[in-house]
Amino acid sequence: MAAGAPRIFVSHLAGVAVFDPNGDQVGRVRDLVVMLRVGQKPPRLLGLVVELATRRRIFLPMTRVTGIQSGQVLATGVLNVRRFEQRPTERLVFGELLDRRVTLTETGEEATVLDLSVQQLPARRDWVIDRVFVRKGKKGGAFRRGGEGGRVALPWKGGGGRRAGEALTVDWSAITGLSLEEHGQGAENLLATFEQLRPADLANVLHHLSAKRRAEVAAALDDDRLADVLEELPEDDQIEILGKLAEERAADVLEAMDPDDAADLLGELPETDKERLLSLMKPGDAADMRRLMAYEEHTAGGLMTTEPIVLRPDATVADALARVRNPDLSPALAAQVYVCRPPDETPTGKYLGTVHFQRLLRDPPYTLVGSILDDDLQALEPAAELPVVAGFFATYDMVAAPVVDESGSLLGAVTVDDVLDHMLPQDWRETEFHLEEGAGADDA
Incomplete structure (x- = not known):
């Protein structure tokens, strides 16, 4: 509406x-x-x-x-x-x-x-x-x-x-007489209090709750909100929360997560639990999970998401902007669209190039995306290791990069947040970073 x-x-x-x-x-x-x-x-x-x-x-x-x-x-x-x-x-x-x-x-x-x-x-x-x-x-x-x-x-x-x-x-x-009371304990009041928090901040709150309270809050969150929060939690908390959900709901939450984060979480579960959850997921989502888990964790294939914005060359700038406006996309994924031959789902047909968001803003709505491609930028191979991927982002000032296999098909896209996630210390989510008042250039 x-x-x-x-x-x-x-x-x-x-x-x-x-x-x-x-x-x-x-x-x-x-x-x-x-x-x-x-x-x-x-x-x-x-x-x-x-x-x-x-x-x-x-x-x-x-x-x-x-x-x-x-x-x-x-x-x-x-x-x-x-x-x-x-x-x-x-x-x-x-x-x-x-x-x-x-x-x-x-x-x-x-x-x-x-x-x-x-x-x-x-x-x-x-x-x-x-x-x-x-x-x-x-x-x-x-x-x-x-x-x-x-x-x-x-x-x-x-x-x-x-x-x-x-x-x-x-x-x-x-x-x-209908609103929640300000006093009293319960998941309702806790969630209402933290309703406006970003997923990363709510994840920090959950991490410091008791295991019992954490499970109560997780049970009360809707699937999409819980998926966003799980992506920001340490691995141990993710496994603990997922294990306390009913299996059907756990599968729904995994489907709502970004495919790369869901695949990482599934990869940490015992084989029997992993297969049982995969069997409860939609076939297409389960296939994406299996494909991602086939790659080494610290490679472009292991870091990528399988749901970038993919368009055919005869799509227009207006079509691309409509896709970019999707509020469910992260800013990094919305920064560019990938132009490919059909099929449009990953793995796609032949990858032709990328169109950056800024270019979409400069051209008339009726312009075909196939005519404004950036096709000079070398795509990442799925086996490219983390230092190579990080170097690519630093060299070309990118926030997302295409991952293409040897046949020329687009497999997915790596975003800068996933690169940082794997380059920071393993316990970085459990560390509170604060800029001390007065710290700055004078301290350099």
């Missing part, structure tokens, strides 16, 4: 059909999953509970929702059909928040929650519950299920029910 997307009341989403990119219906919305936060911060909408034709209920992350329009939800990507299981930090909107008693902060009056509205934040992919429709008094009209497809009947929309007082829509910050 674009910036300035309209506000959507959750009552309009109950029972709405969900369609994949091909226009095929995959299921219906049965609930919304939110994460409450401390204080007056509006809850984050994490995703939707979707009921498939088989009656199985699955979780659809909001990052996979491309549109909510005309009484339908449009989704993209491959659906994870693992049965939805609610986590300790999650709340169901229909099941737990509607009909709740709250207090209006300005007047102290009691009210009943009848509906809530969700909206996507401008210039971001995050969705929040921003407003609440309430009825003042001891008992308001209830949000009731009913009708075909799980549609709802609301008192102010012909659903009946007695009016117990004035109905009004207020900001989330204008009520109390």
Whole structure:
């Protein structure tokens, strides 16, 4: 949804059909999953509970929702059909928040929650519950299920029910009774406190928690967030956390990690555990893991990710910029695109060259990327060892570099963060680096 997307009341989403990119219906919305936060911060909408034709209920992350329009939800990507299981930090909107008693902060009056509205934040992919429709008094009209497809009947929309007082829509910050309390211990409060931390900083927090507490927090994190944090943890912590997750969830988290980091972690597990997790992963992801684990750890092949931006020569600058805008890409991977003959997935067809982000900004949107290639830069061989890879980055001032095999196929790309990760001392993640106040040129 674009910036300035309209506000959507959750009552309009109950029972709405969900369609994949091909226009095929995959299921219906049965609930919304939110994460409450401390204080007056509006809850984050994490995703939707979707009921498939088989009656199985699955979780659809909001990052996979491309549109909510005309009484339908449009989704993209491959659906994870693992049965939805609610986590300790999650709340169901229909099941737990509607009909709740709250207090209006300005007047102290009691009210009943009848509906809530969700909206996507401008210039971001995050969705929040921003407003609440309430009825003042001891008992308001209830949000009731009913009708075909799980549609709802609301008192102010012909659903009946007695009016117990004035109905009004207020900001989330204008009520109390739903947000997390500031006091008390639990994974909810801890995660809410650290919600804005970068993955590396949250990883540092987890590293210093007790093993029990670390496992509780890891269990409460969503898969993508946990994957980001695992990538920043020391190896021992990674293995410990992964070992305490249910096997299906461990496989999901590994799939959400960068392929090179996931392959490194799998390589440290006992053979039986590794094979069991690989068997639970999607075949394509498992194949990437096996391919990466075949290379020596401190070589270009062992350092690379198998998911760089790959385009065909007839793609345009506009196509390339659309791919670069993907917020899930690291800055290093988004710094350039690799132009190859089909197939587009690694290992690709013949690697033709690289187009750097700055060049994309200088040329008209209709320009073909095949006409603005940097094809003079020598690619790395998969067997190139770490000193050679580091020398390549230093010599050419690169933040990412292509890895090409002897047949000319692009295998992946090495990014500068992975090079630094392997060149720093083994315990660098456990060391706190602080620049002392006043230190600088005078100390040189």
